[in-house]
Amino acid sequence: MDINHIAKLARIGLSELELKKLEQELAAILGFVNELNKVDDGDIEPMTQATGLKNIMRADEAAKSSAAGRAKLLANAPEKLNGYIKVKAVFE
């Protein structure tokens, strides 16, 4: 396992020491979950929903929002400007 690659995909910044420890822990857990390969699942369909619901639809309507509701959402953003959430430049 390329632990640096996984950490980057997961967008988690970790020290060398933490990465090393995680690599060992993940190997132990993977050893444990590899037991699954011993299960004969025949040609069973993979399970996707427990109670048999499928294709639950709703009308495609925009929900109304209030200025107070928007203010509450924005209040949680770490950085904002003129009622927008501020983000670092995507392209440099």
Add this chain to the structure above:
Amino acid sequence: MNKMDLKKLTIPEINNGLKNKEFSASELARTYLDKVKSDDDKIHAYLTVTEDLAMAQAKAVDDKIAAGEETGILAGVPIAIKDNILIEDIKCTAGSKILANYIAPYDATVIKKLQQTGSVLLGKTNLDEFAMGGSTENSAYGATHNPRDLERVPGGSSGGSAAAVAADMCVGALGSDTGGSIRQPASFCGVVGLKPTYGAVSRYGVMAMASSLDQIGPMAKNVADCRALFDCIKGKDRYDATSAEILQATNHKPQIANLKIGIPKEYFSEGIDSDVEKTIKNTISKLAAEGAKITEINLPHTPDALACYYVIVPSEVSSNLARYDGIKYGARATDIKNLLDVYLNSRGQYLGKEVRRRIMLGTYALSAGYYDAYYLKAQKVRAKIKEDFDEAFRQVDLILGPVTPTTAFKIGEKADDPVQMYLSDVYTVPINLAGLPALSMPCGLASGLPVGLQIIGPHFSEDLIFEFGRHIEEII
């Protein structure tokens, strides 16, 4: 208000006490808030106490009663809420540093429903970070102590809710259960907790962990109170597409004492503590003496459930927790040069160890080339596990067994060994994988610590499970 015995106070007694003017909702709320103030230092069940909210809700109930208006079944009932369920304008941390200052912008559906029936919300309870853990030791805000033995864990992840109920710092509580997070702490603390059928309760407003498994459920001192809470929060919700209405059983209602009860052989195999086994089997013998038809059954894929669970959960976790990015909400690291730093440093600094571990594992399992070997394989094994239960419920009405292989363990005992910690979920995760409802209720003590009995039923059989639980309360 006369000194009342909070240990025995039930929801019907609160209904009567308010009706007969023995006490007011405000007096009751004050009594509980005082109890939290005096006792929670040593237990640490609460992360936030919502005193102003509770007193305002209690006053609204008192005003209604004074005006001669009808009040709901939960009017004035003091409730604690796990801190991964949103209450508008109240801090909601999920036990994580990354949400240390997060203020919920709206109410969860379950909170709306509780408020409509007049319940009084005392505060938010401790949990393993983002509900990942079985001991509440993974909270970024310190461990909760088990009220039955302060050196032991209360279980988890809904350990704060279970401890608050057990220590009489609320009448009932809400938790969430992805692999046992309501039932295991209920068992460790000696209270009653229900993991409802997948879809029986709306998840709108609970922080998503593993969406194909997560359910919100109630915890209380006894089965009837737990049922009253469940009846309040259940039902279809337009904001949760997986929610469903529970259809009432119309035809035959089985005689409780004549039910066919299945005992899965695999739930008493190696690893179970002998005193726990004895306590469970003792309860089963009492049921047999009352006329229940006890049959041994097989759930052959039980040993595969944990491995299956520890692929599905991290995979779904890695996807659901991508939202904690340091941009929309939550903490943002300060030492940043570019956009990638915002993600790497915010998540690296503010997410805890177990959360990082599961995100990494899930990212690996879902990464290019590994999907079929892990997630797809696990979903196939999951279908086999569900088939086991389908087959069992063709033979029996309900399944009985232990909730956990051991009683509450010591704080620190399993903290450094994730696989050991995972093993304590061996009897609870199969139920989530199959989407079934299950009740954890106290059935005795082993070496002085509570033992939980698990009652598992077919999808949407909560009514039957509760009736059976009441029957067990009477005979033990």
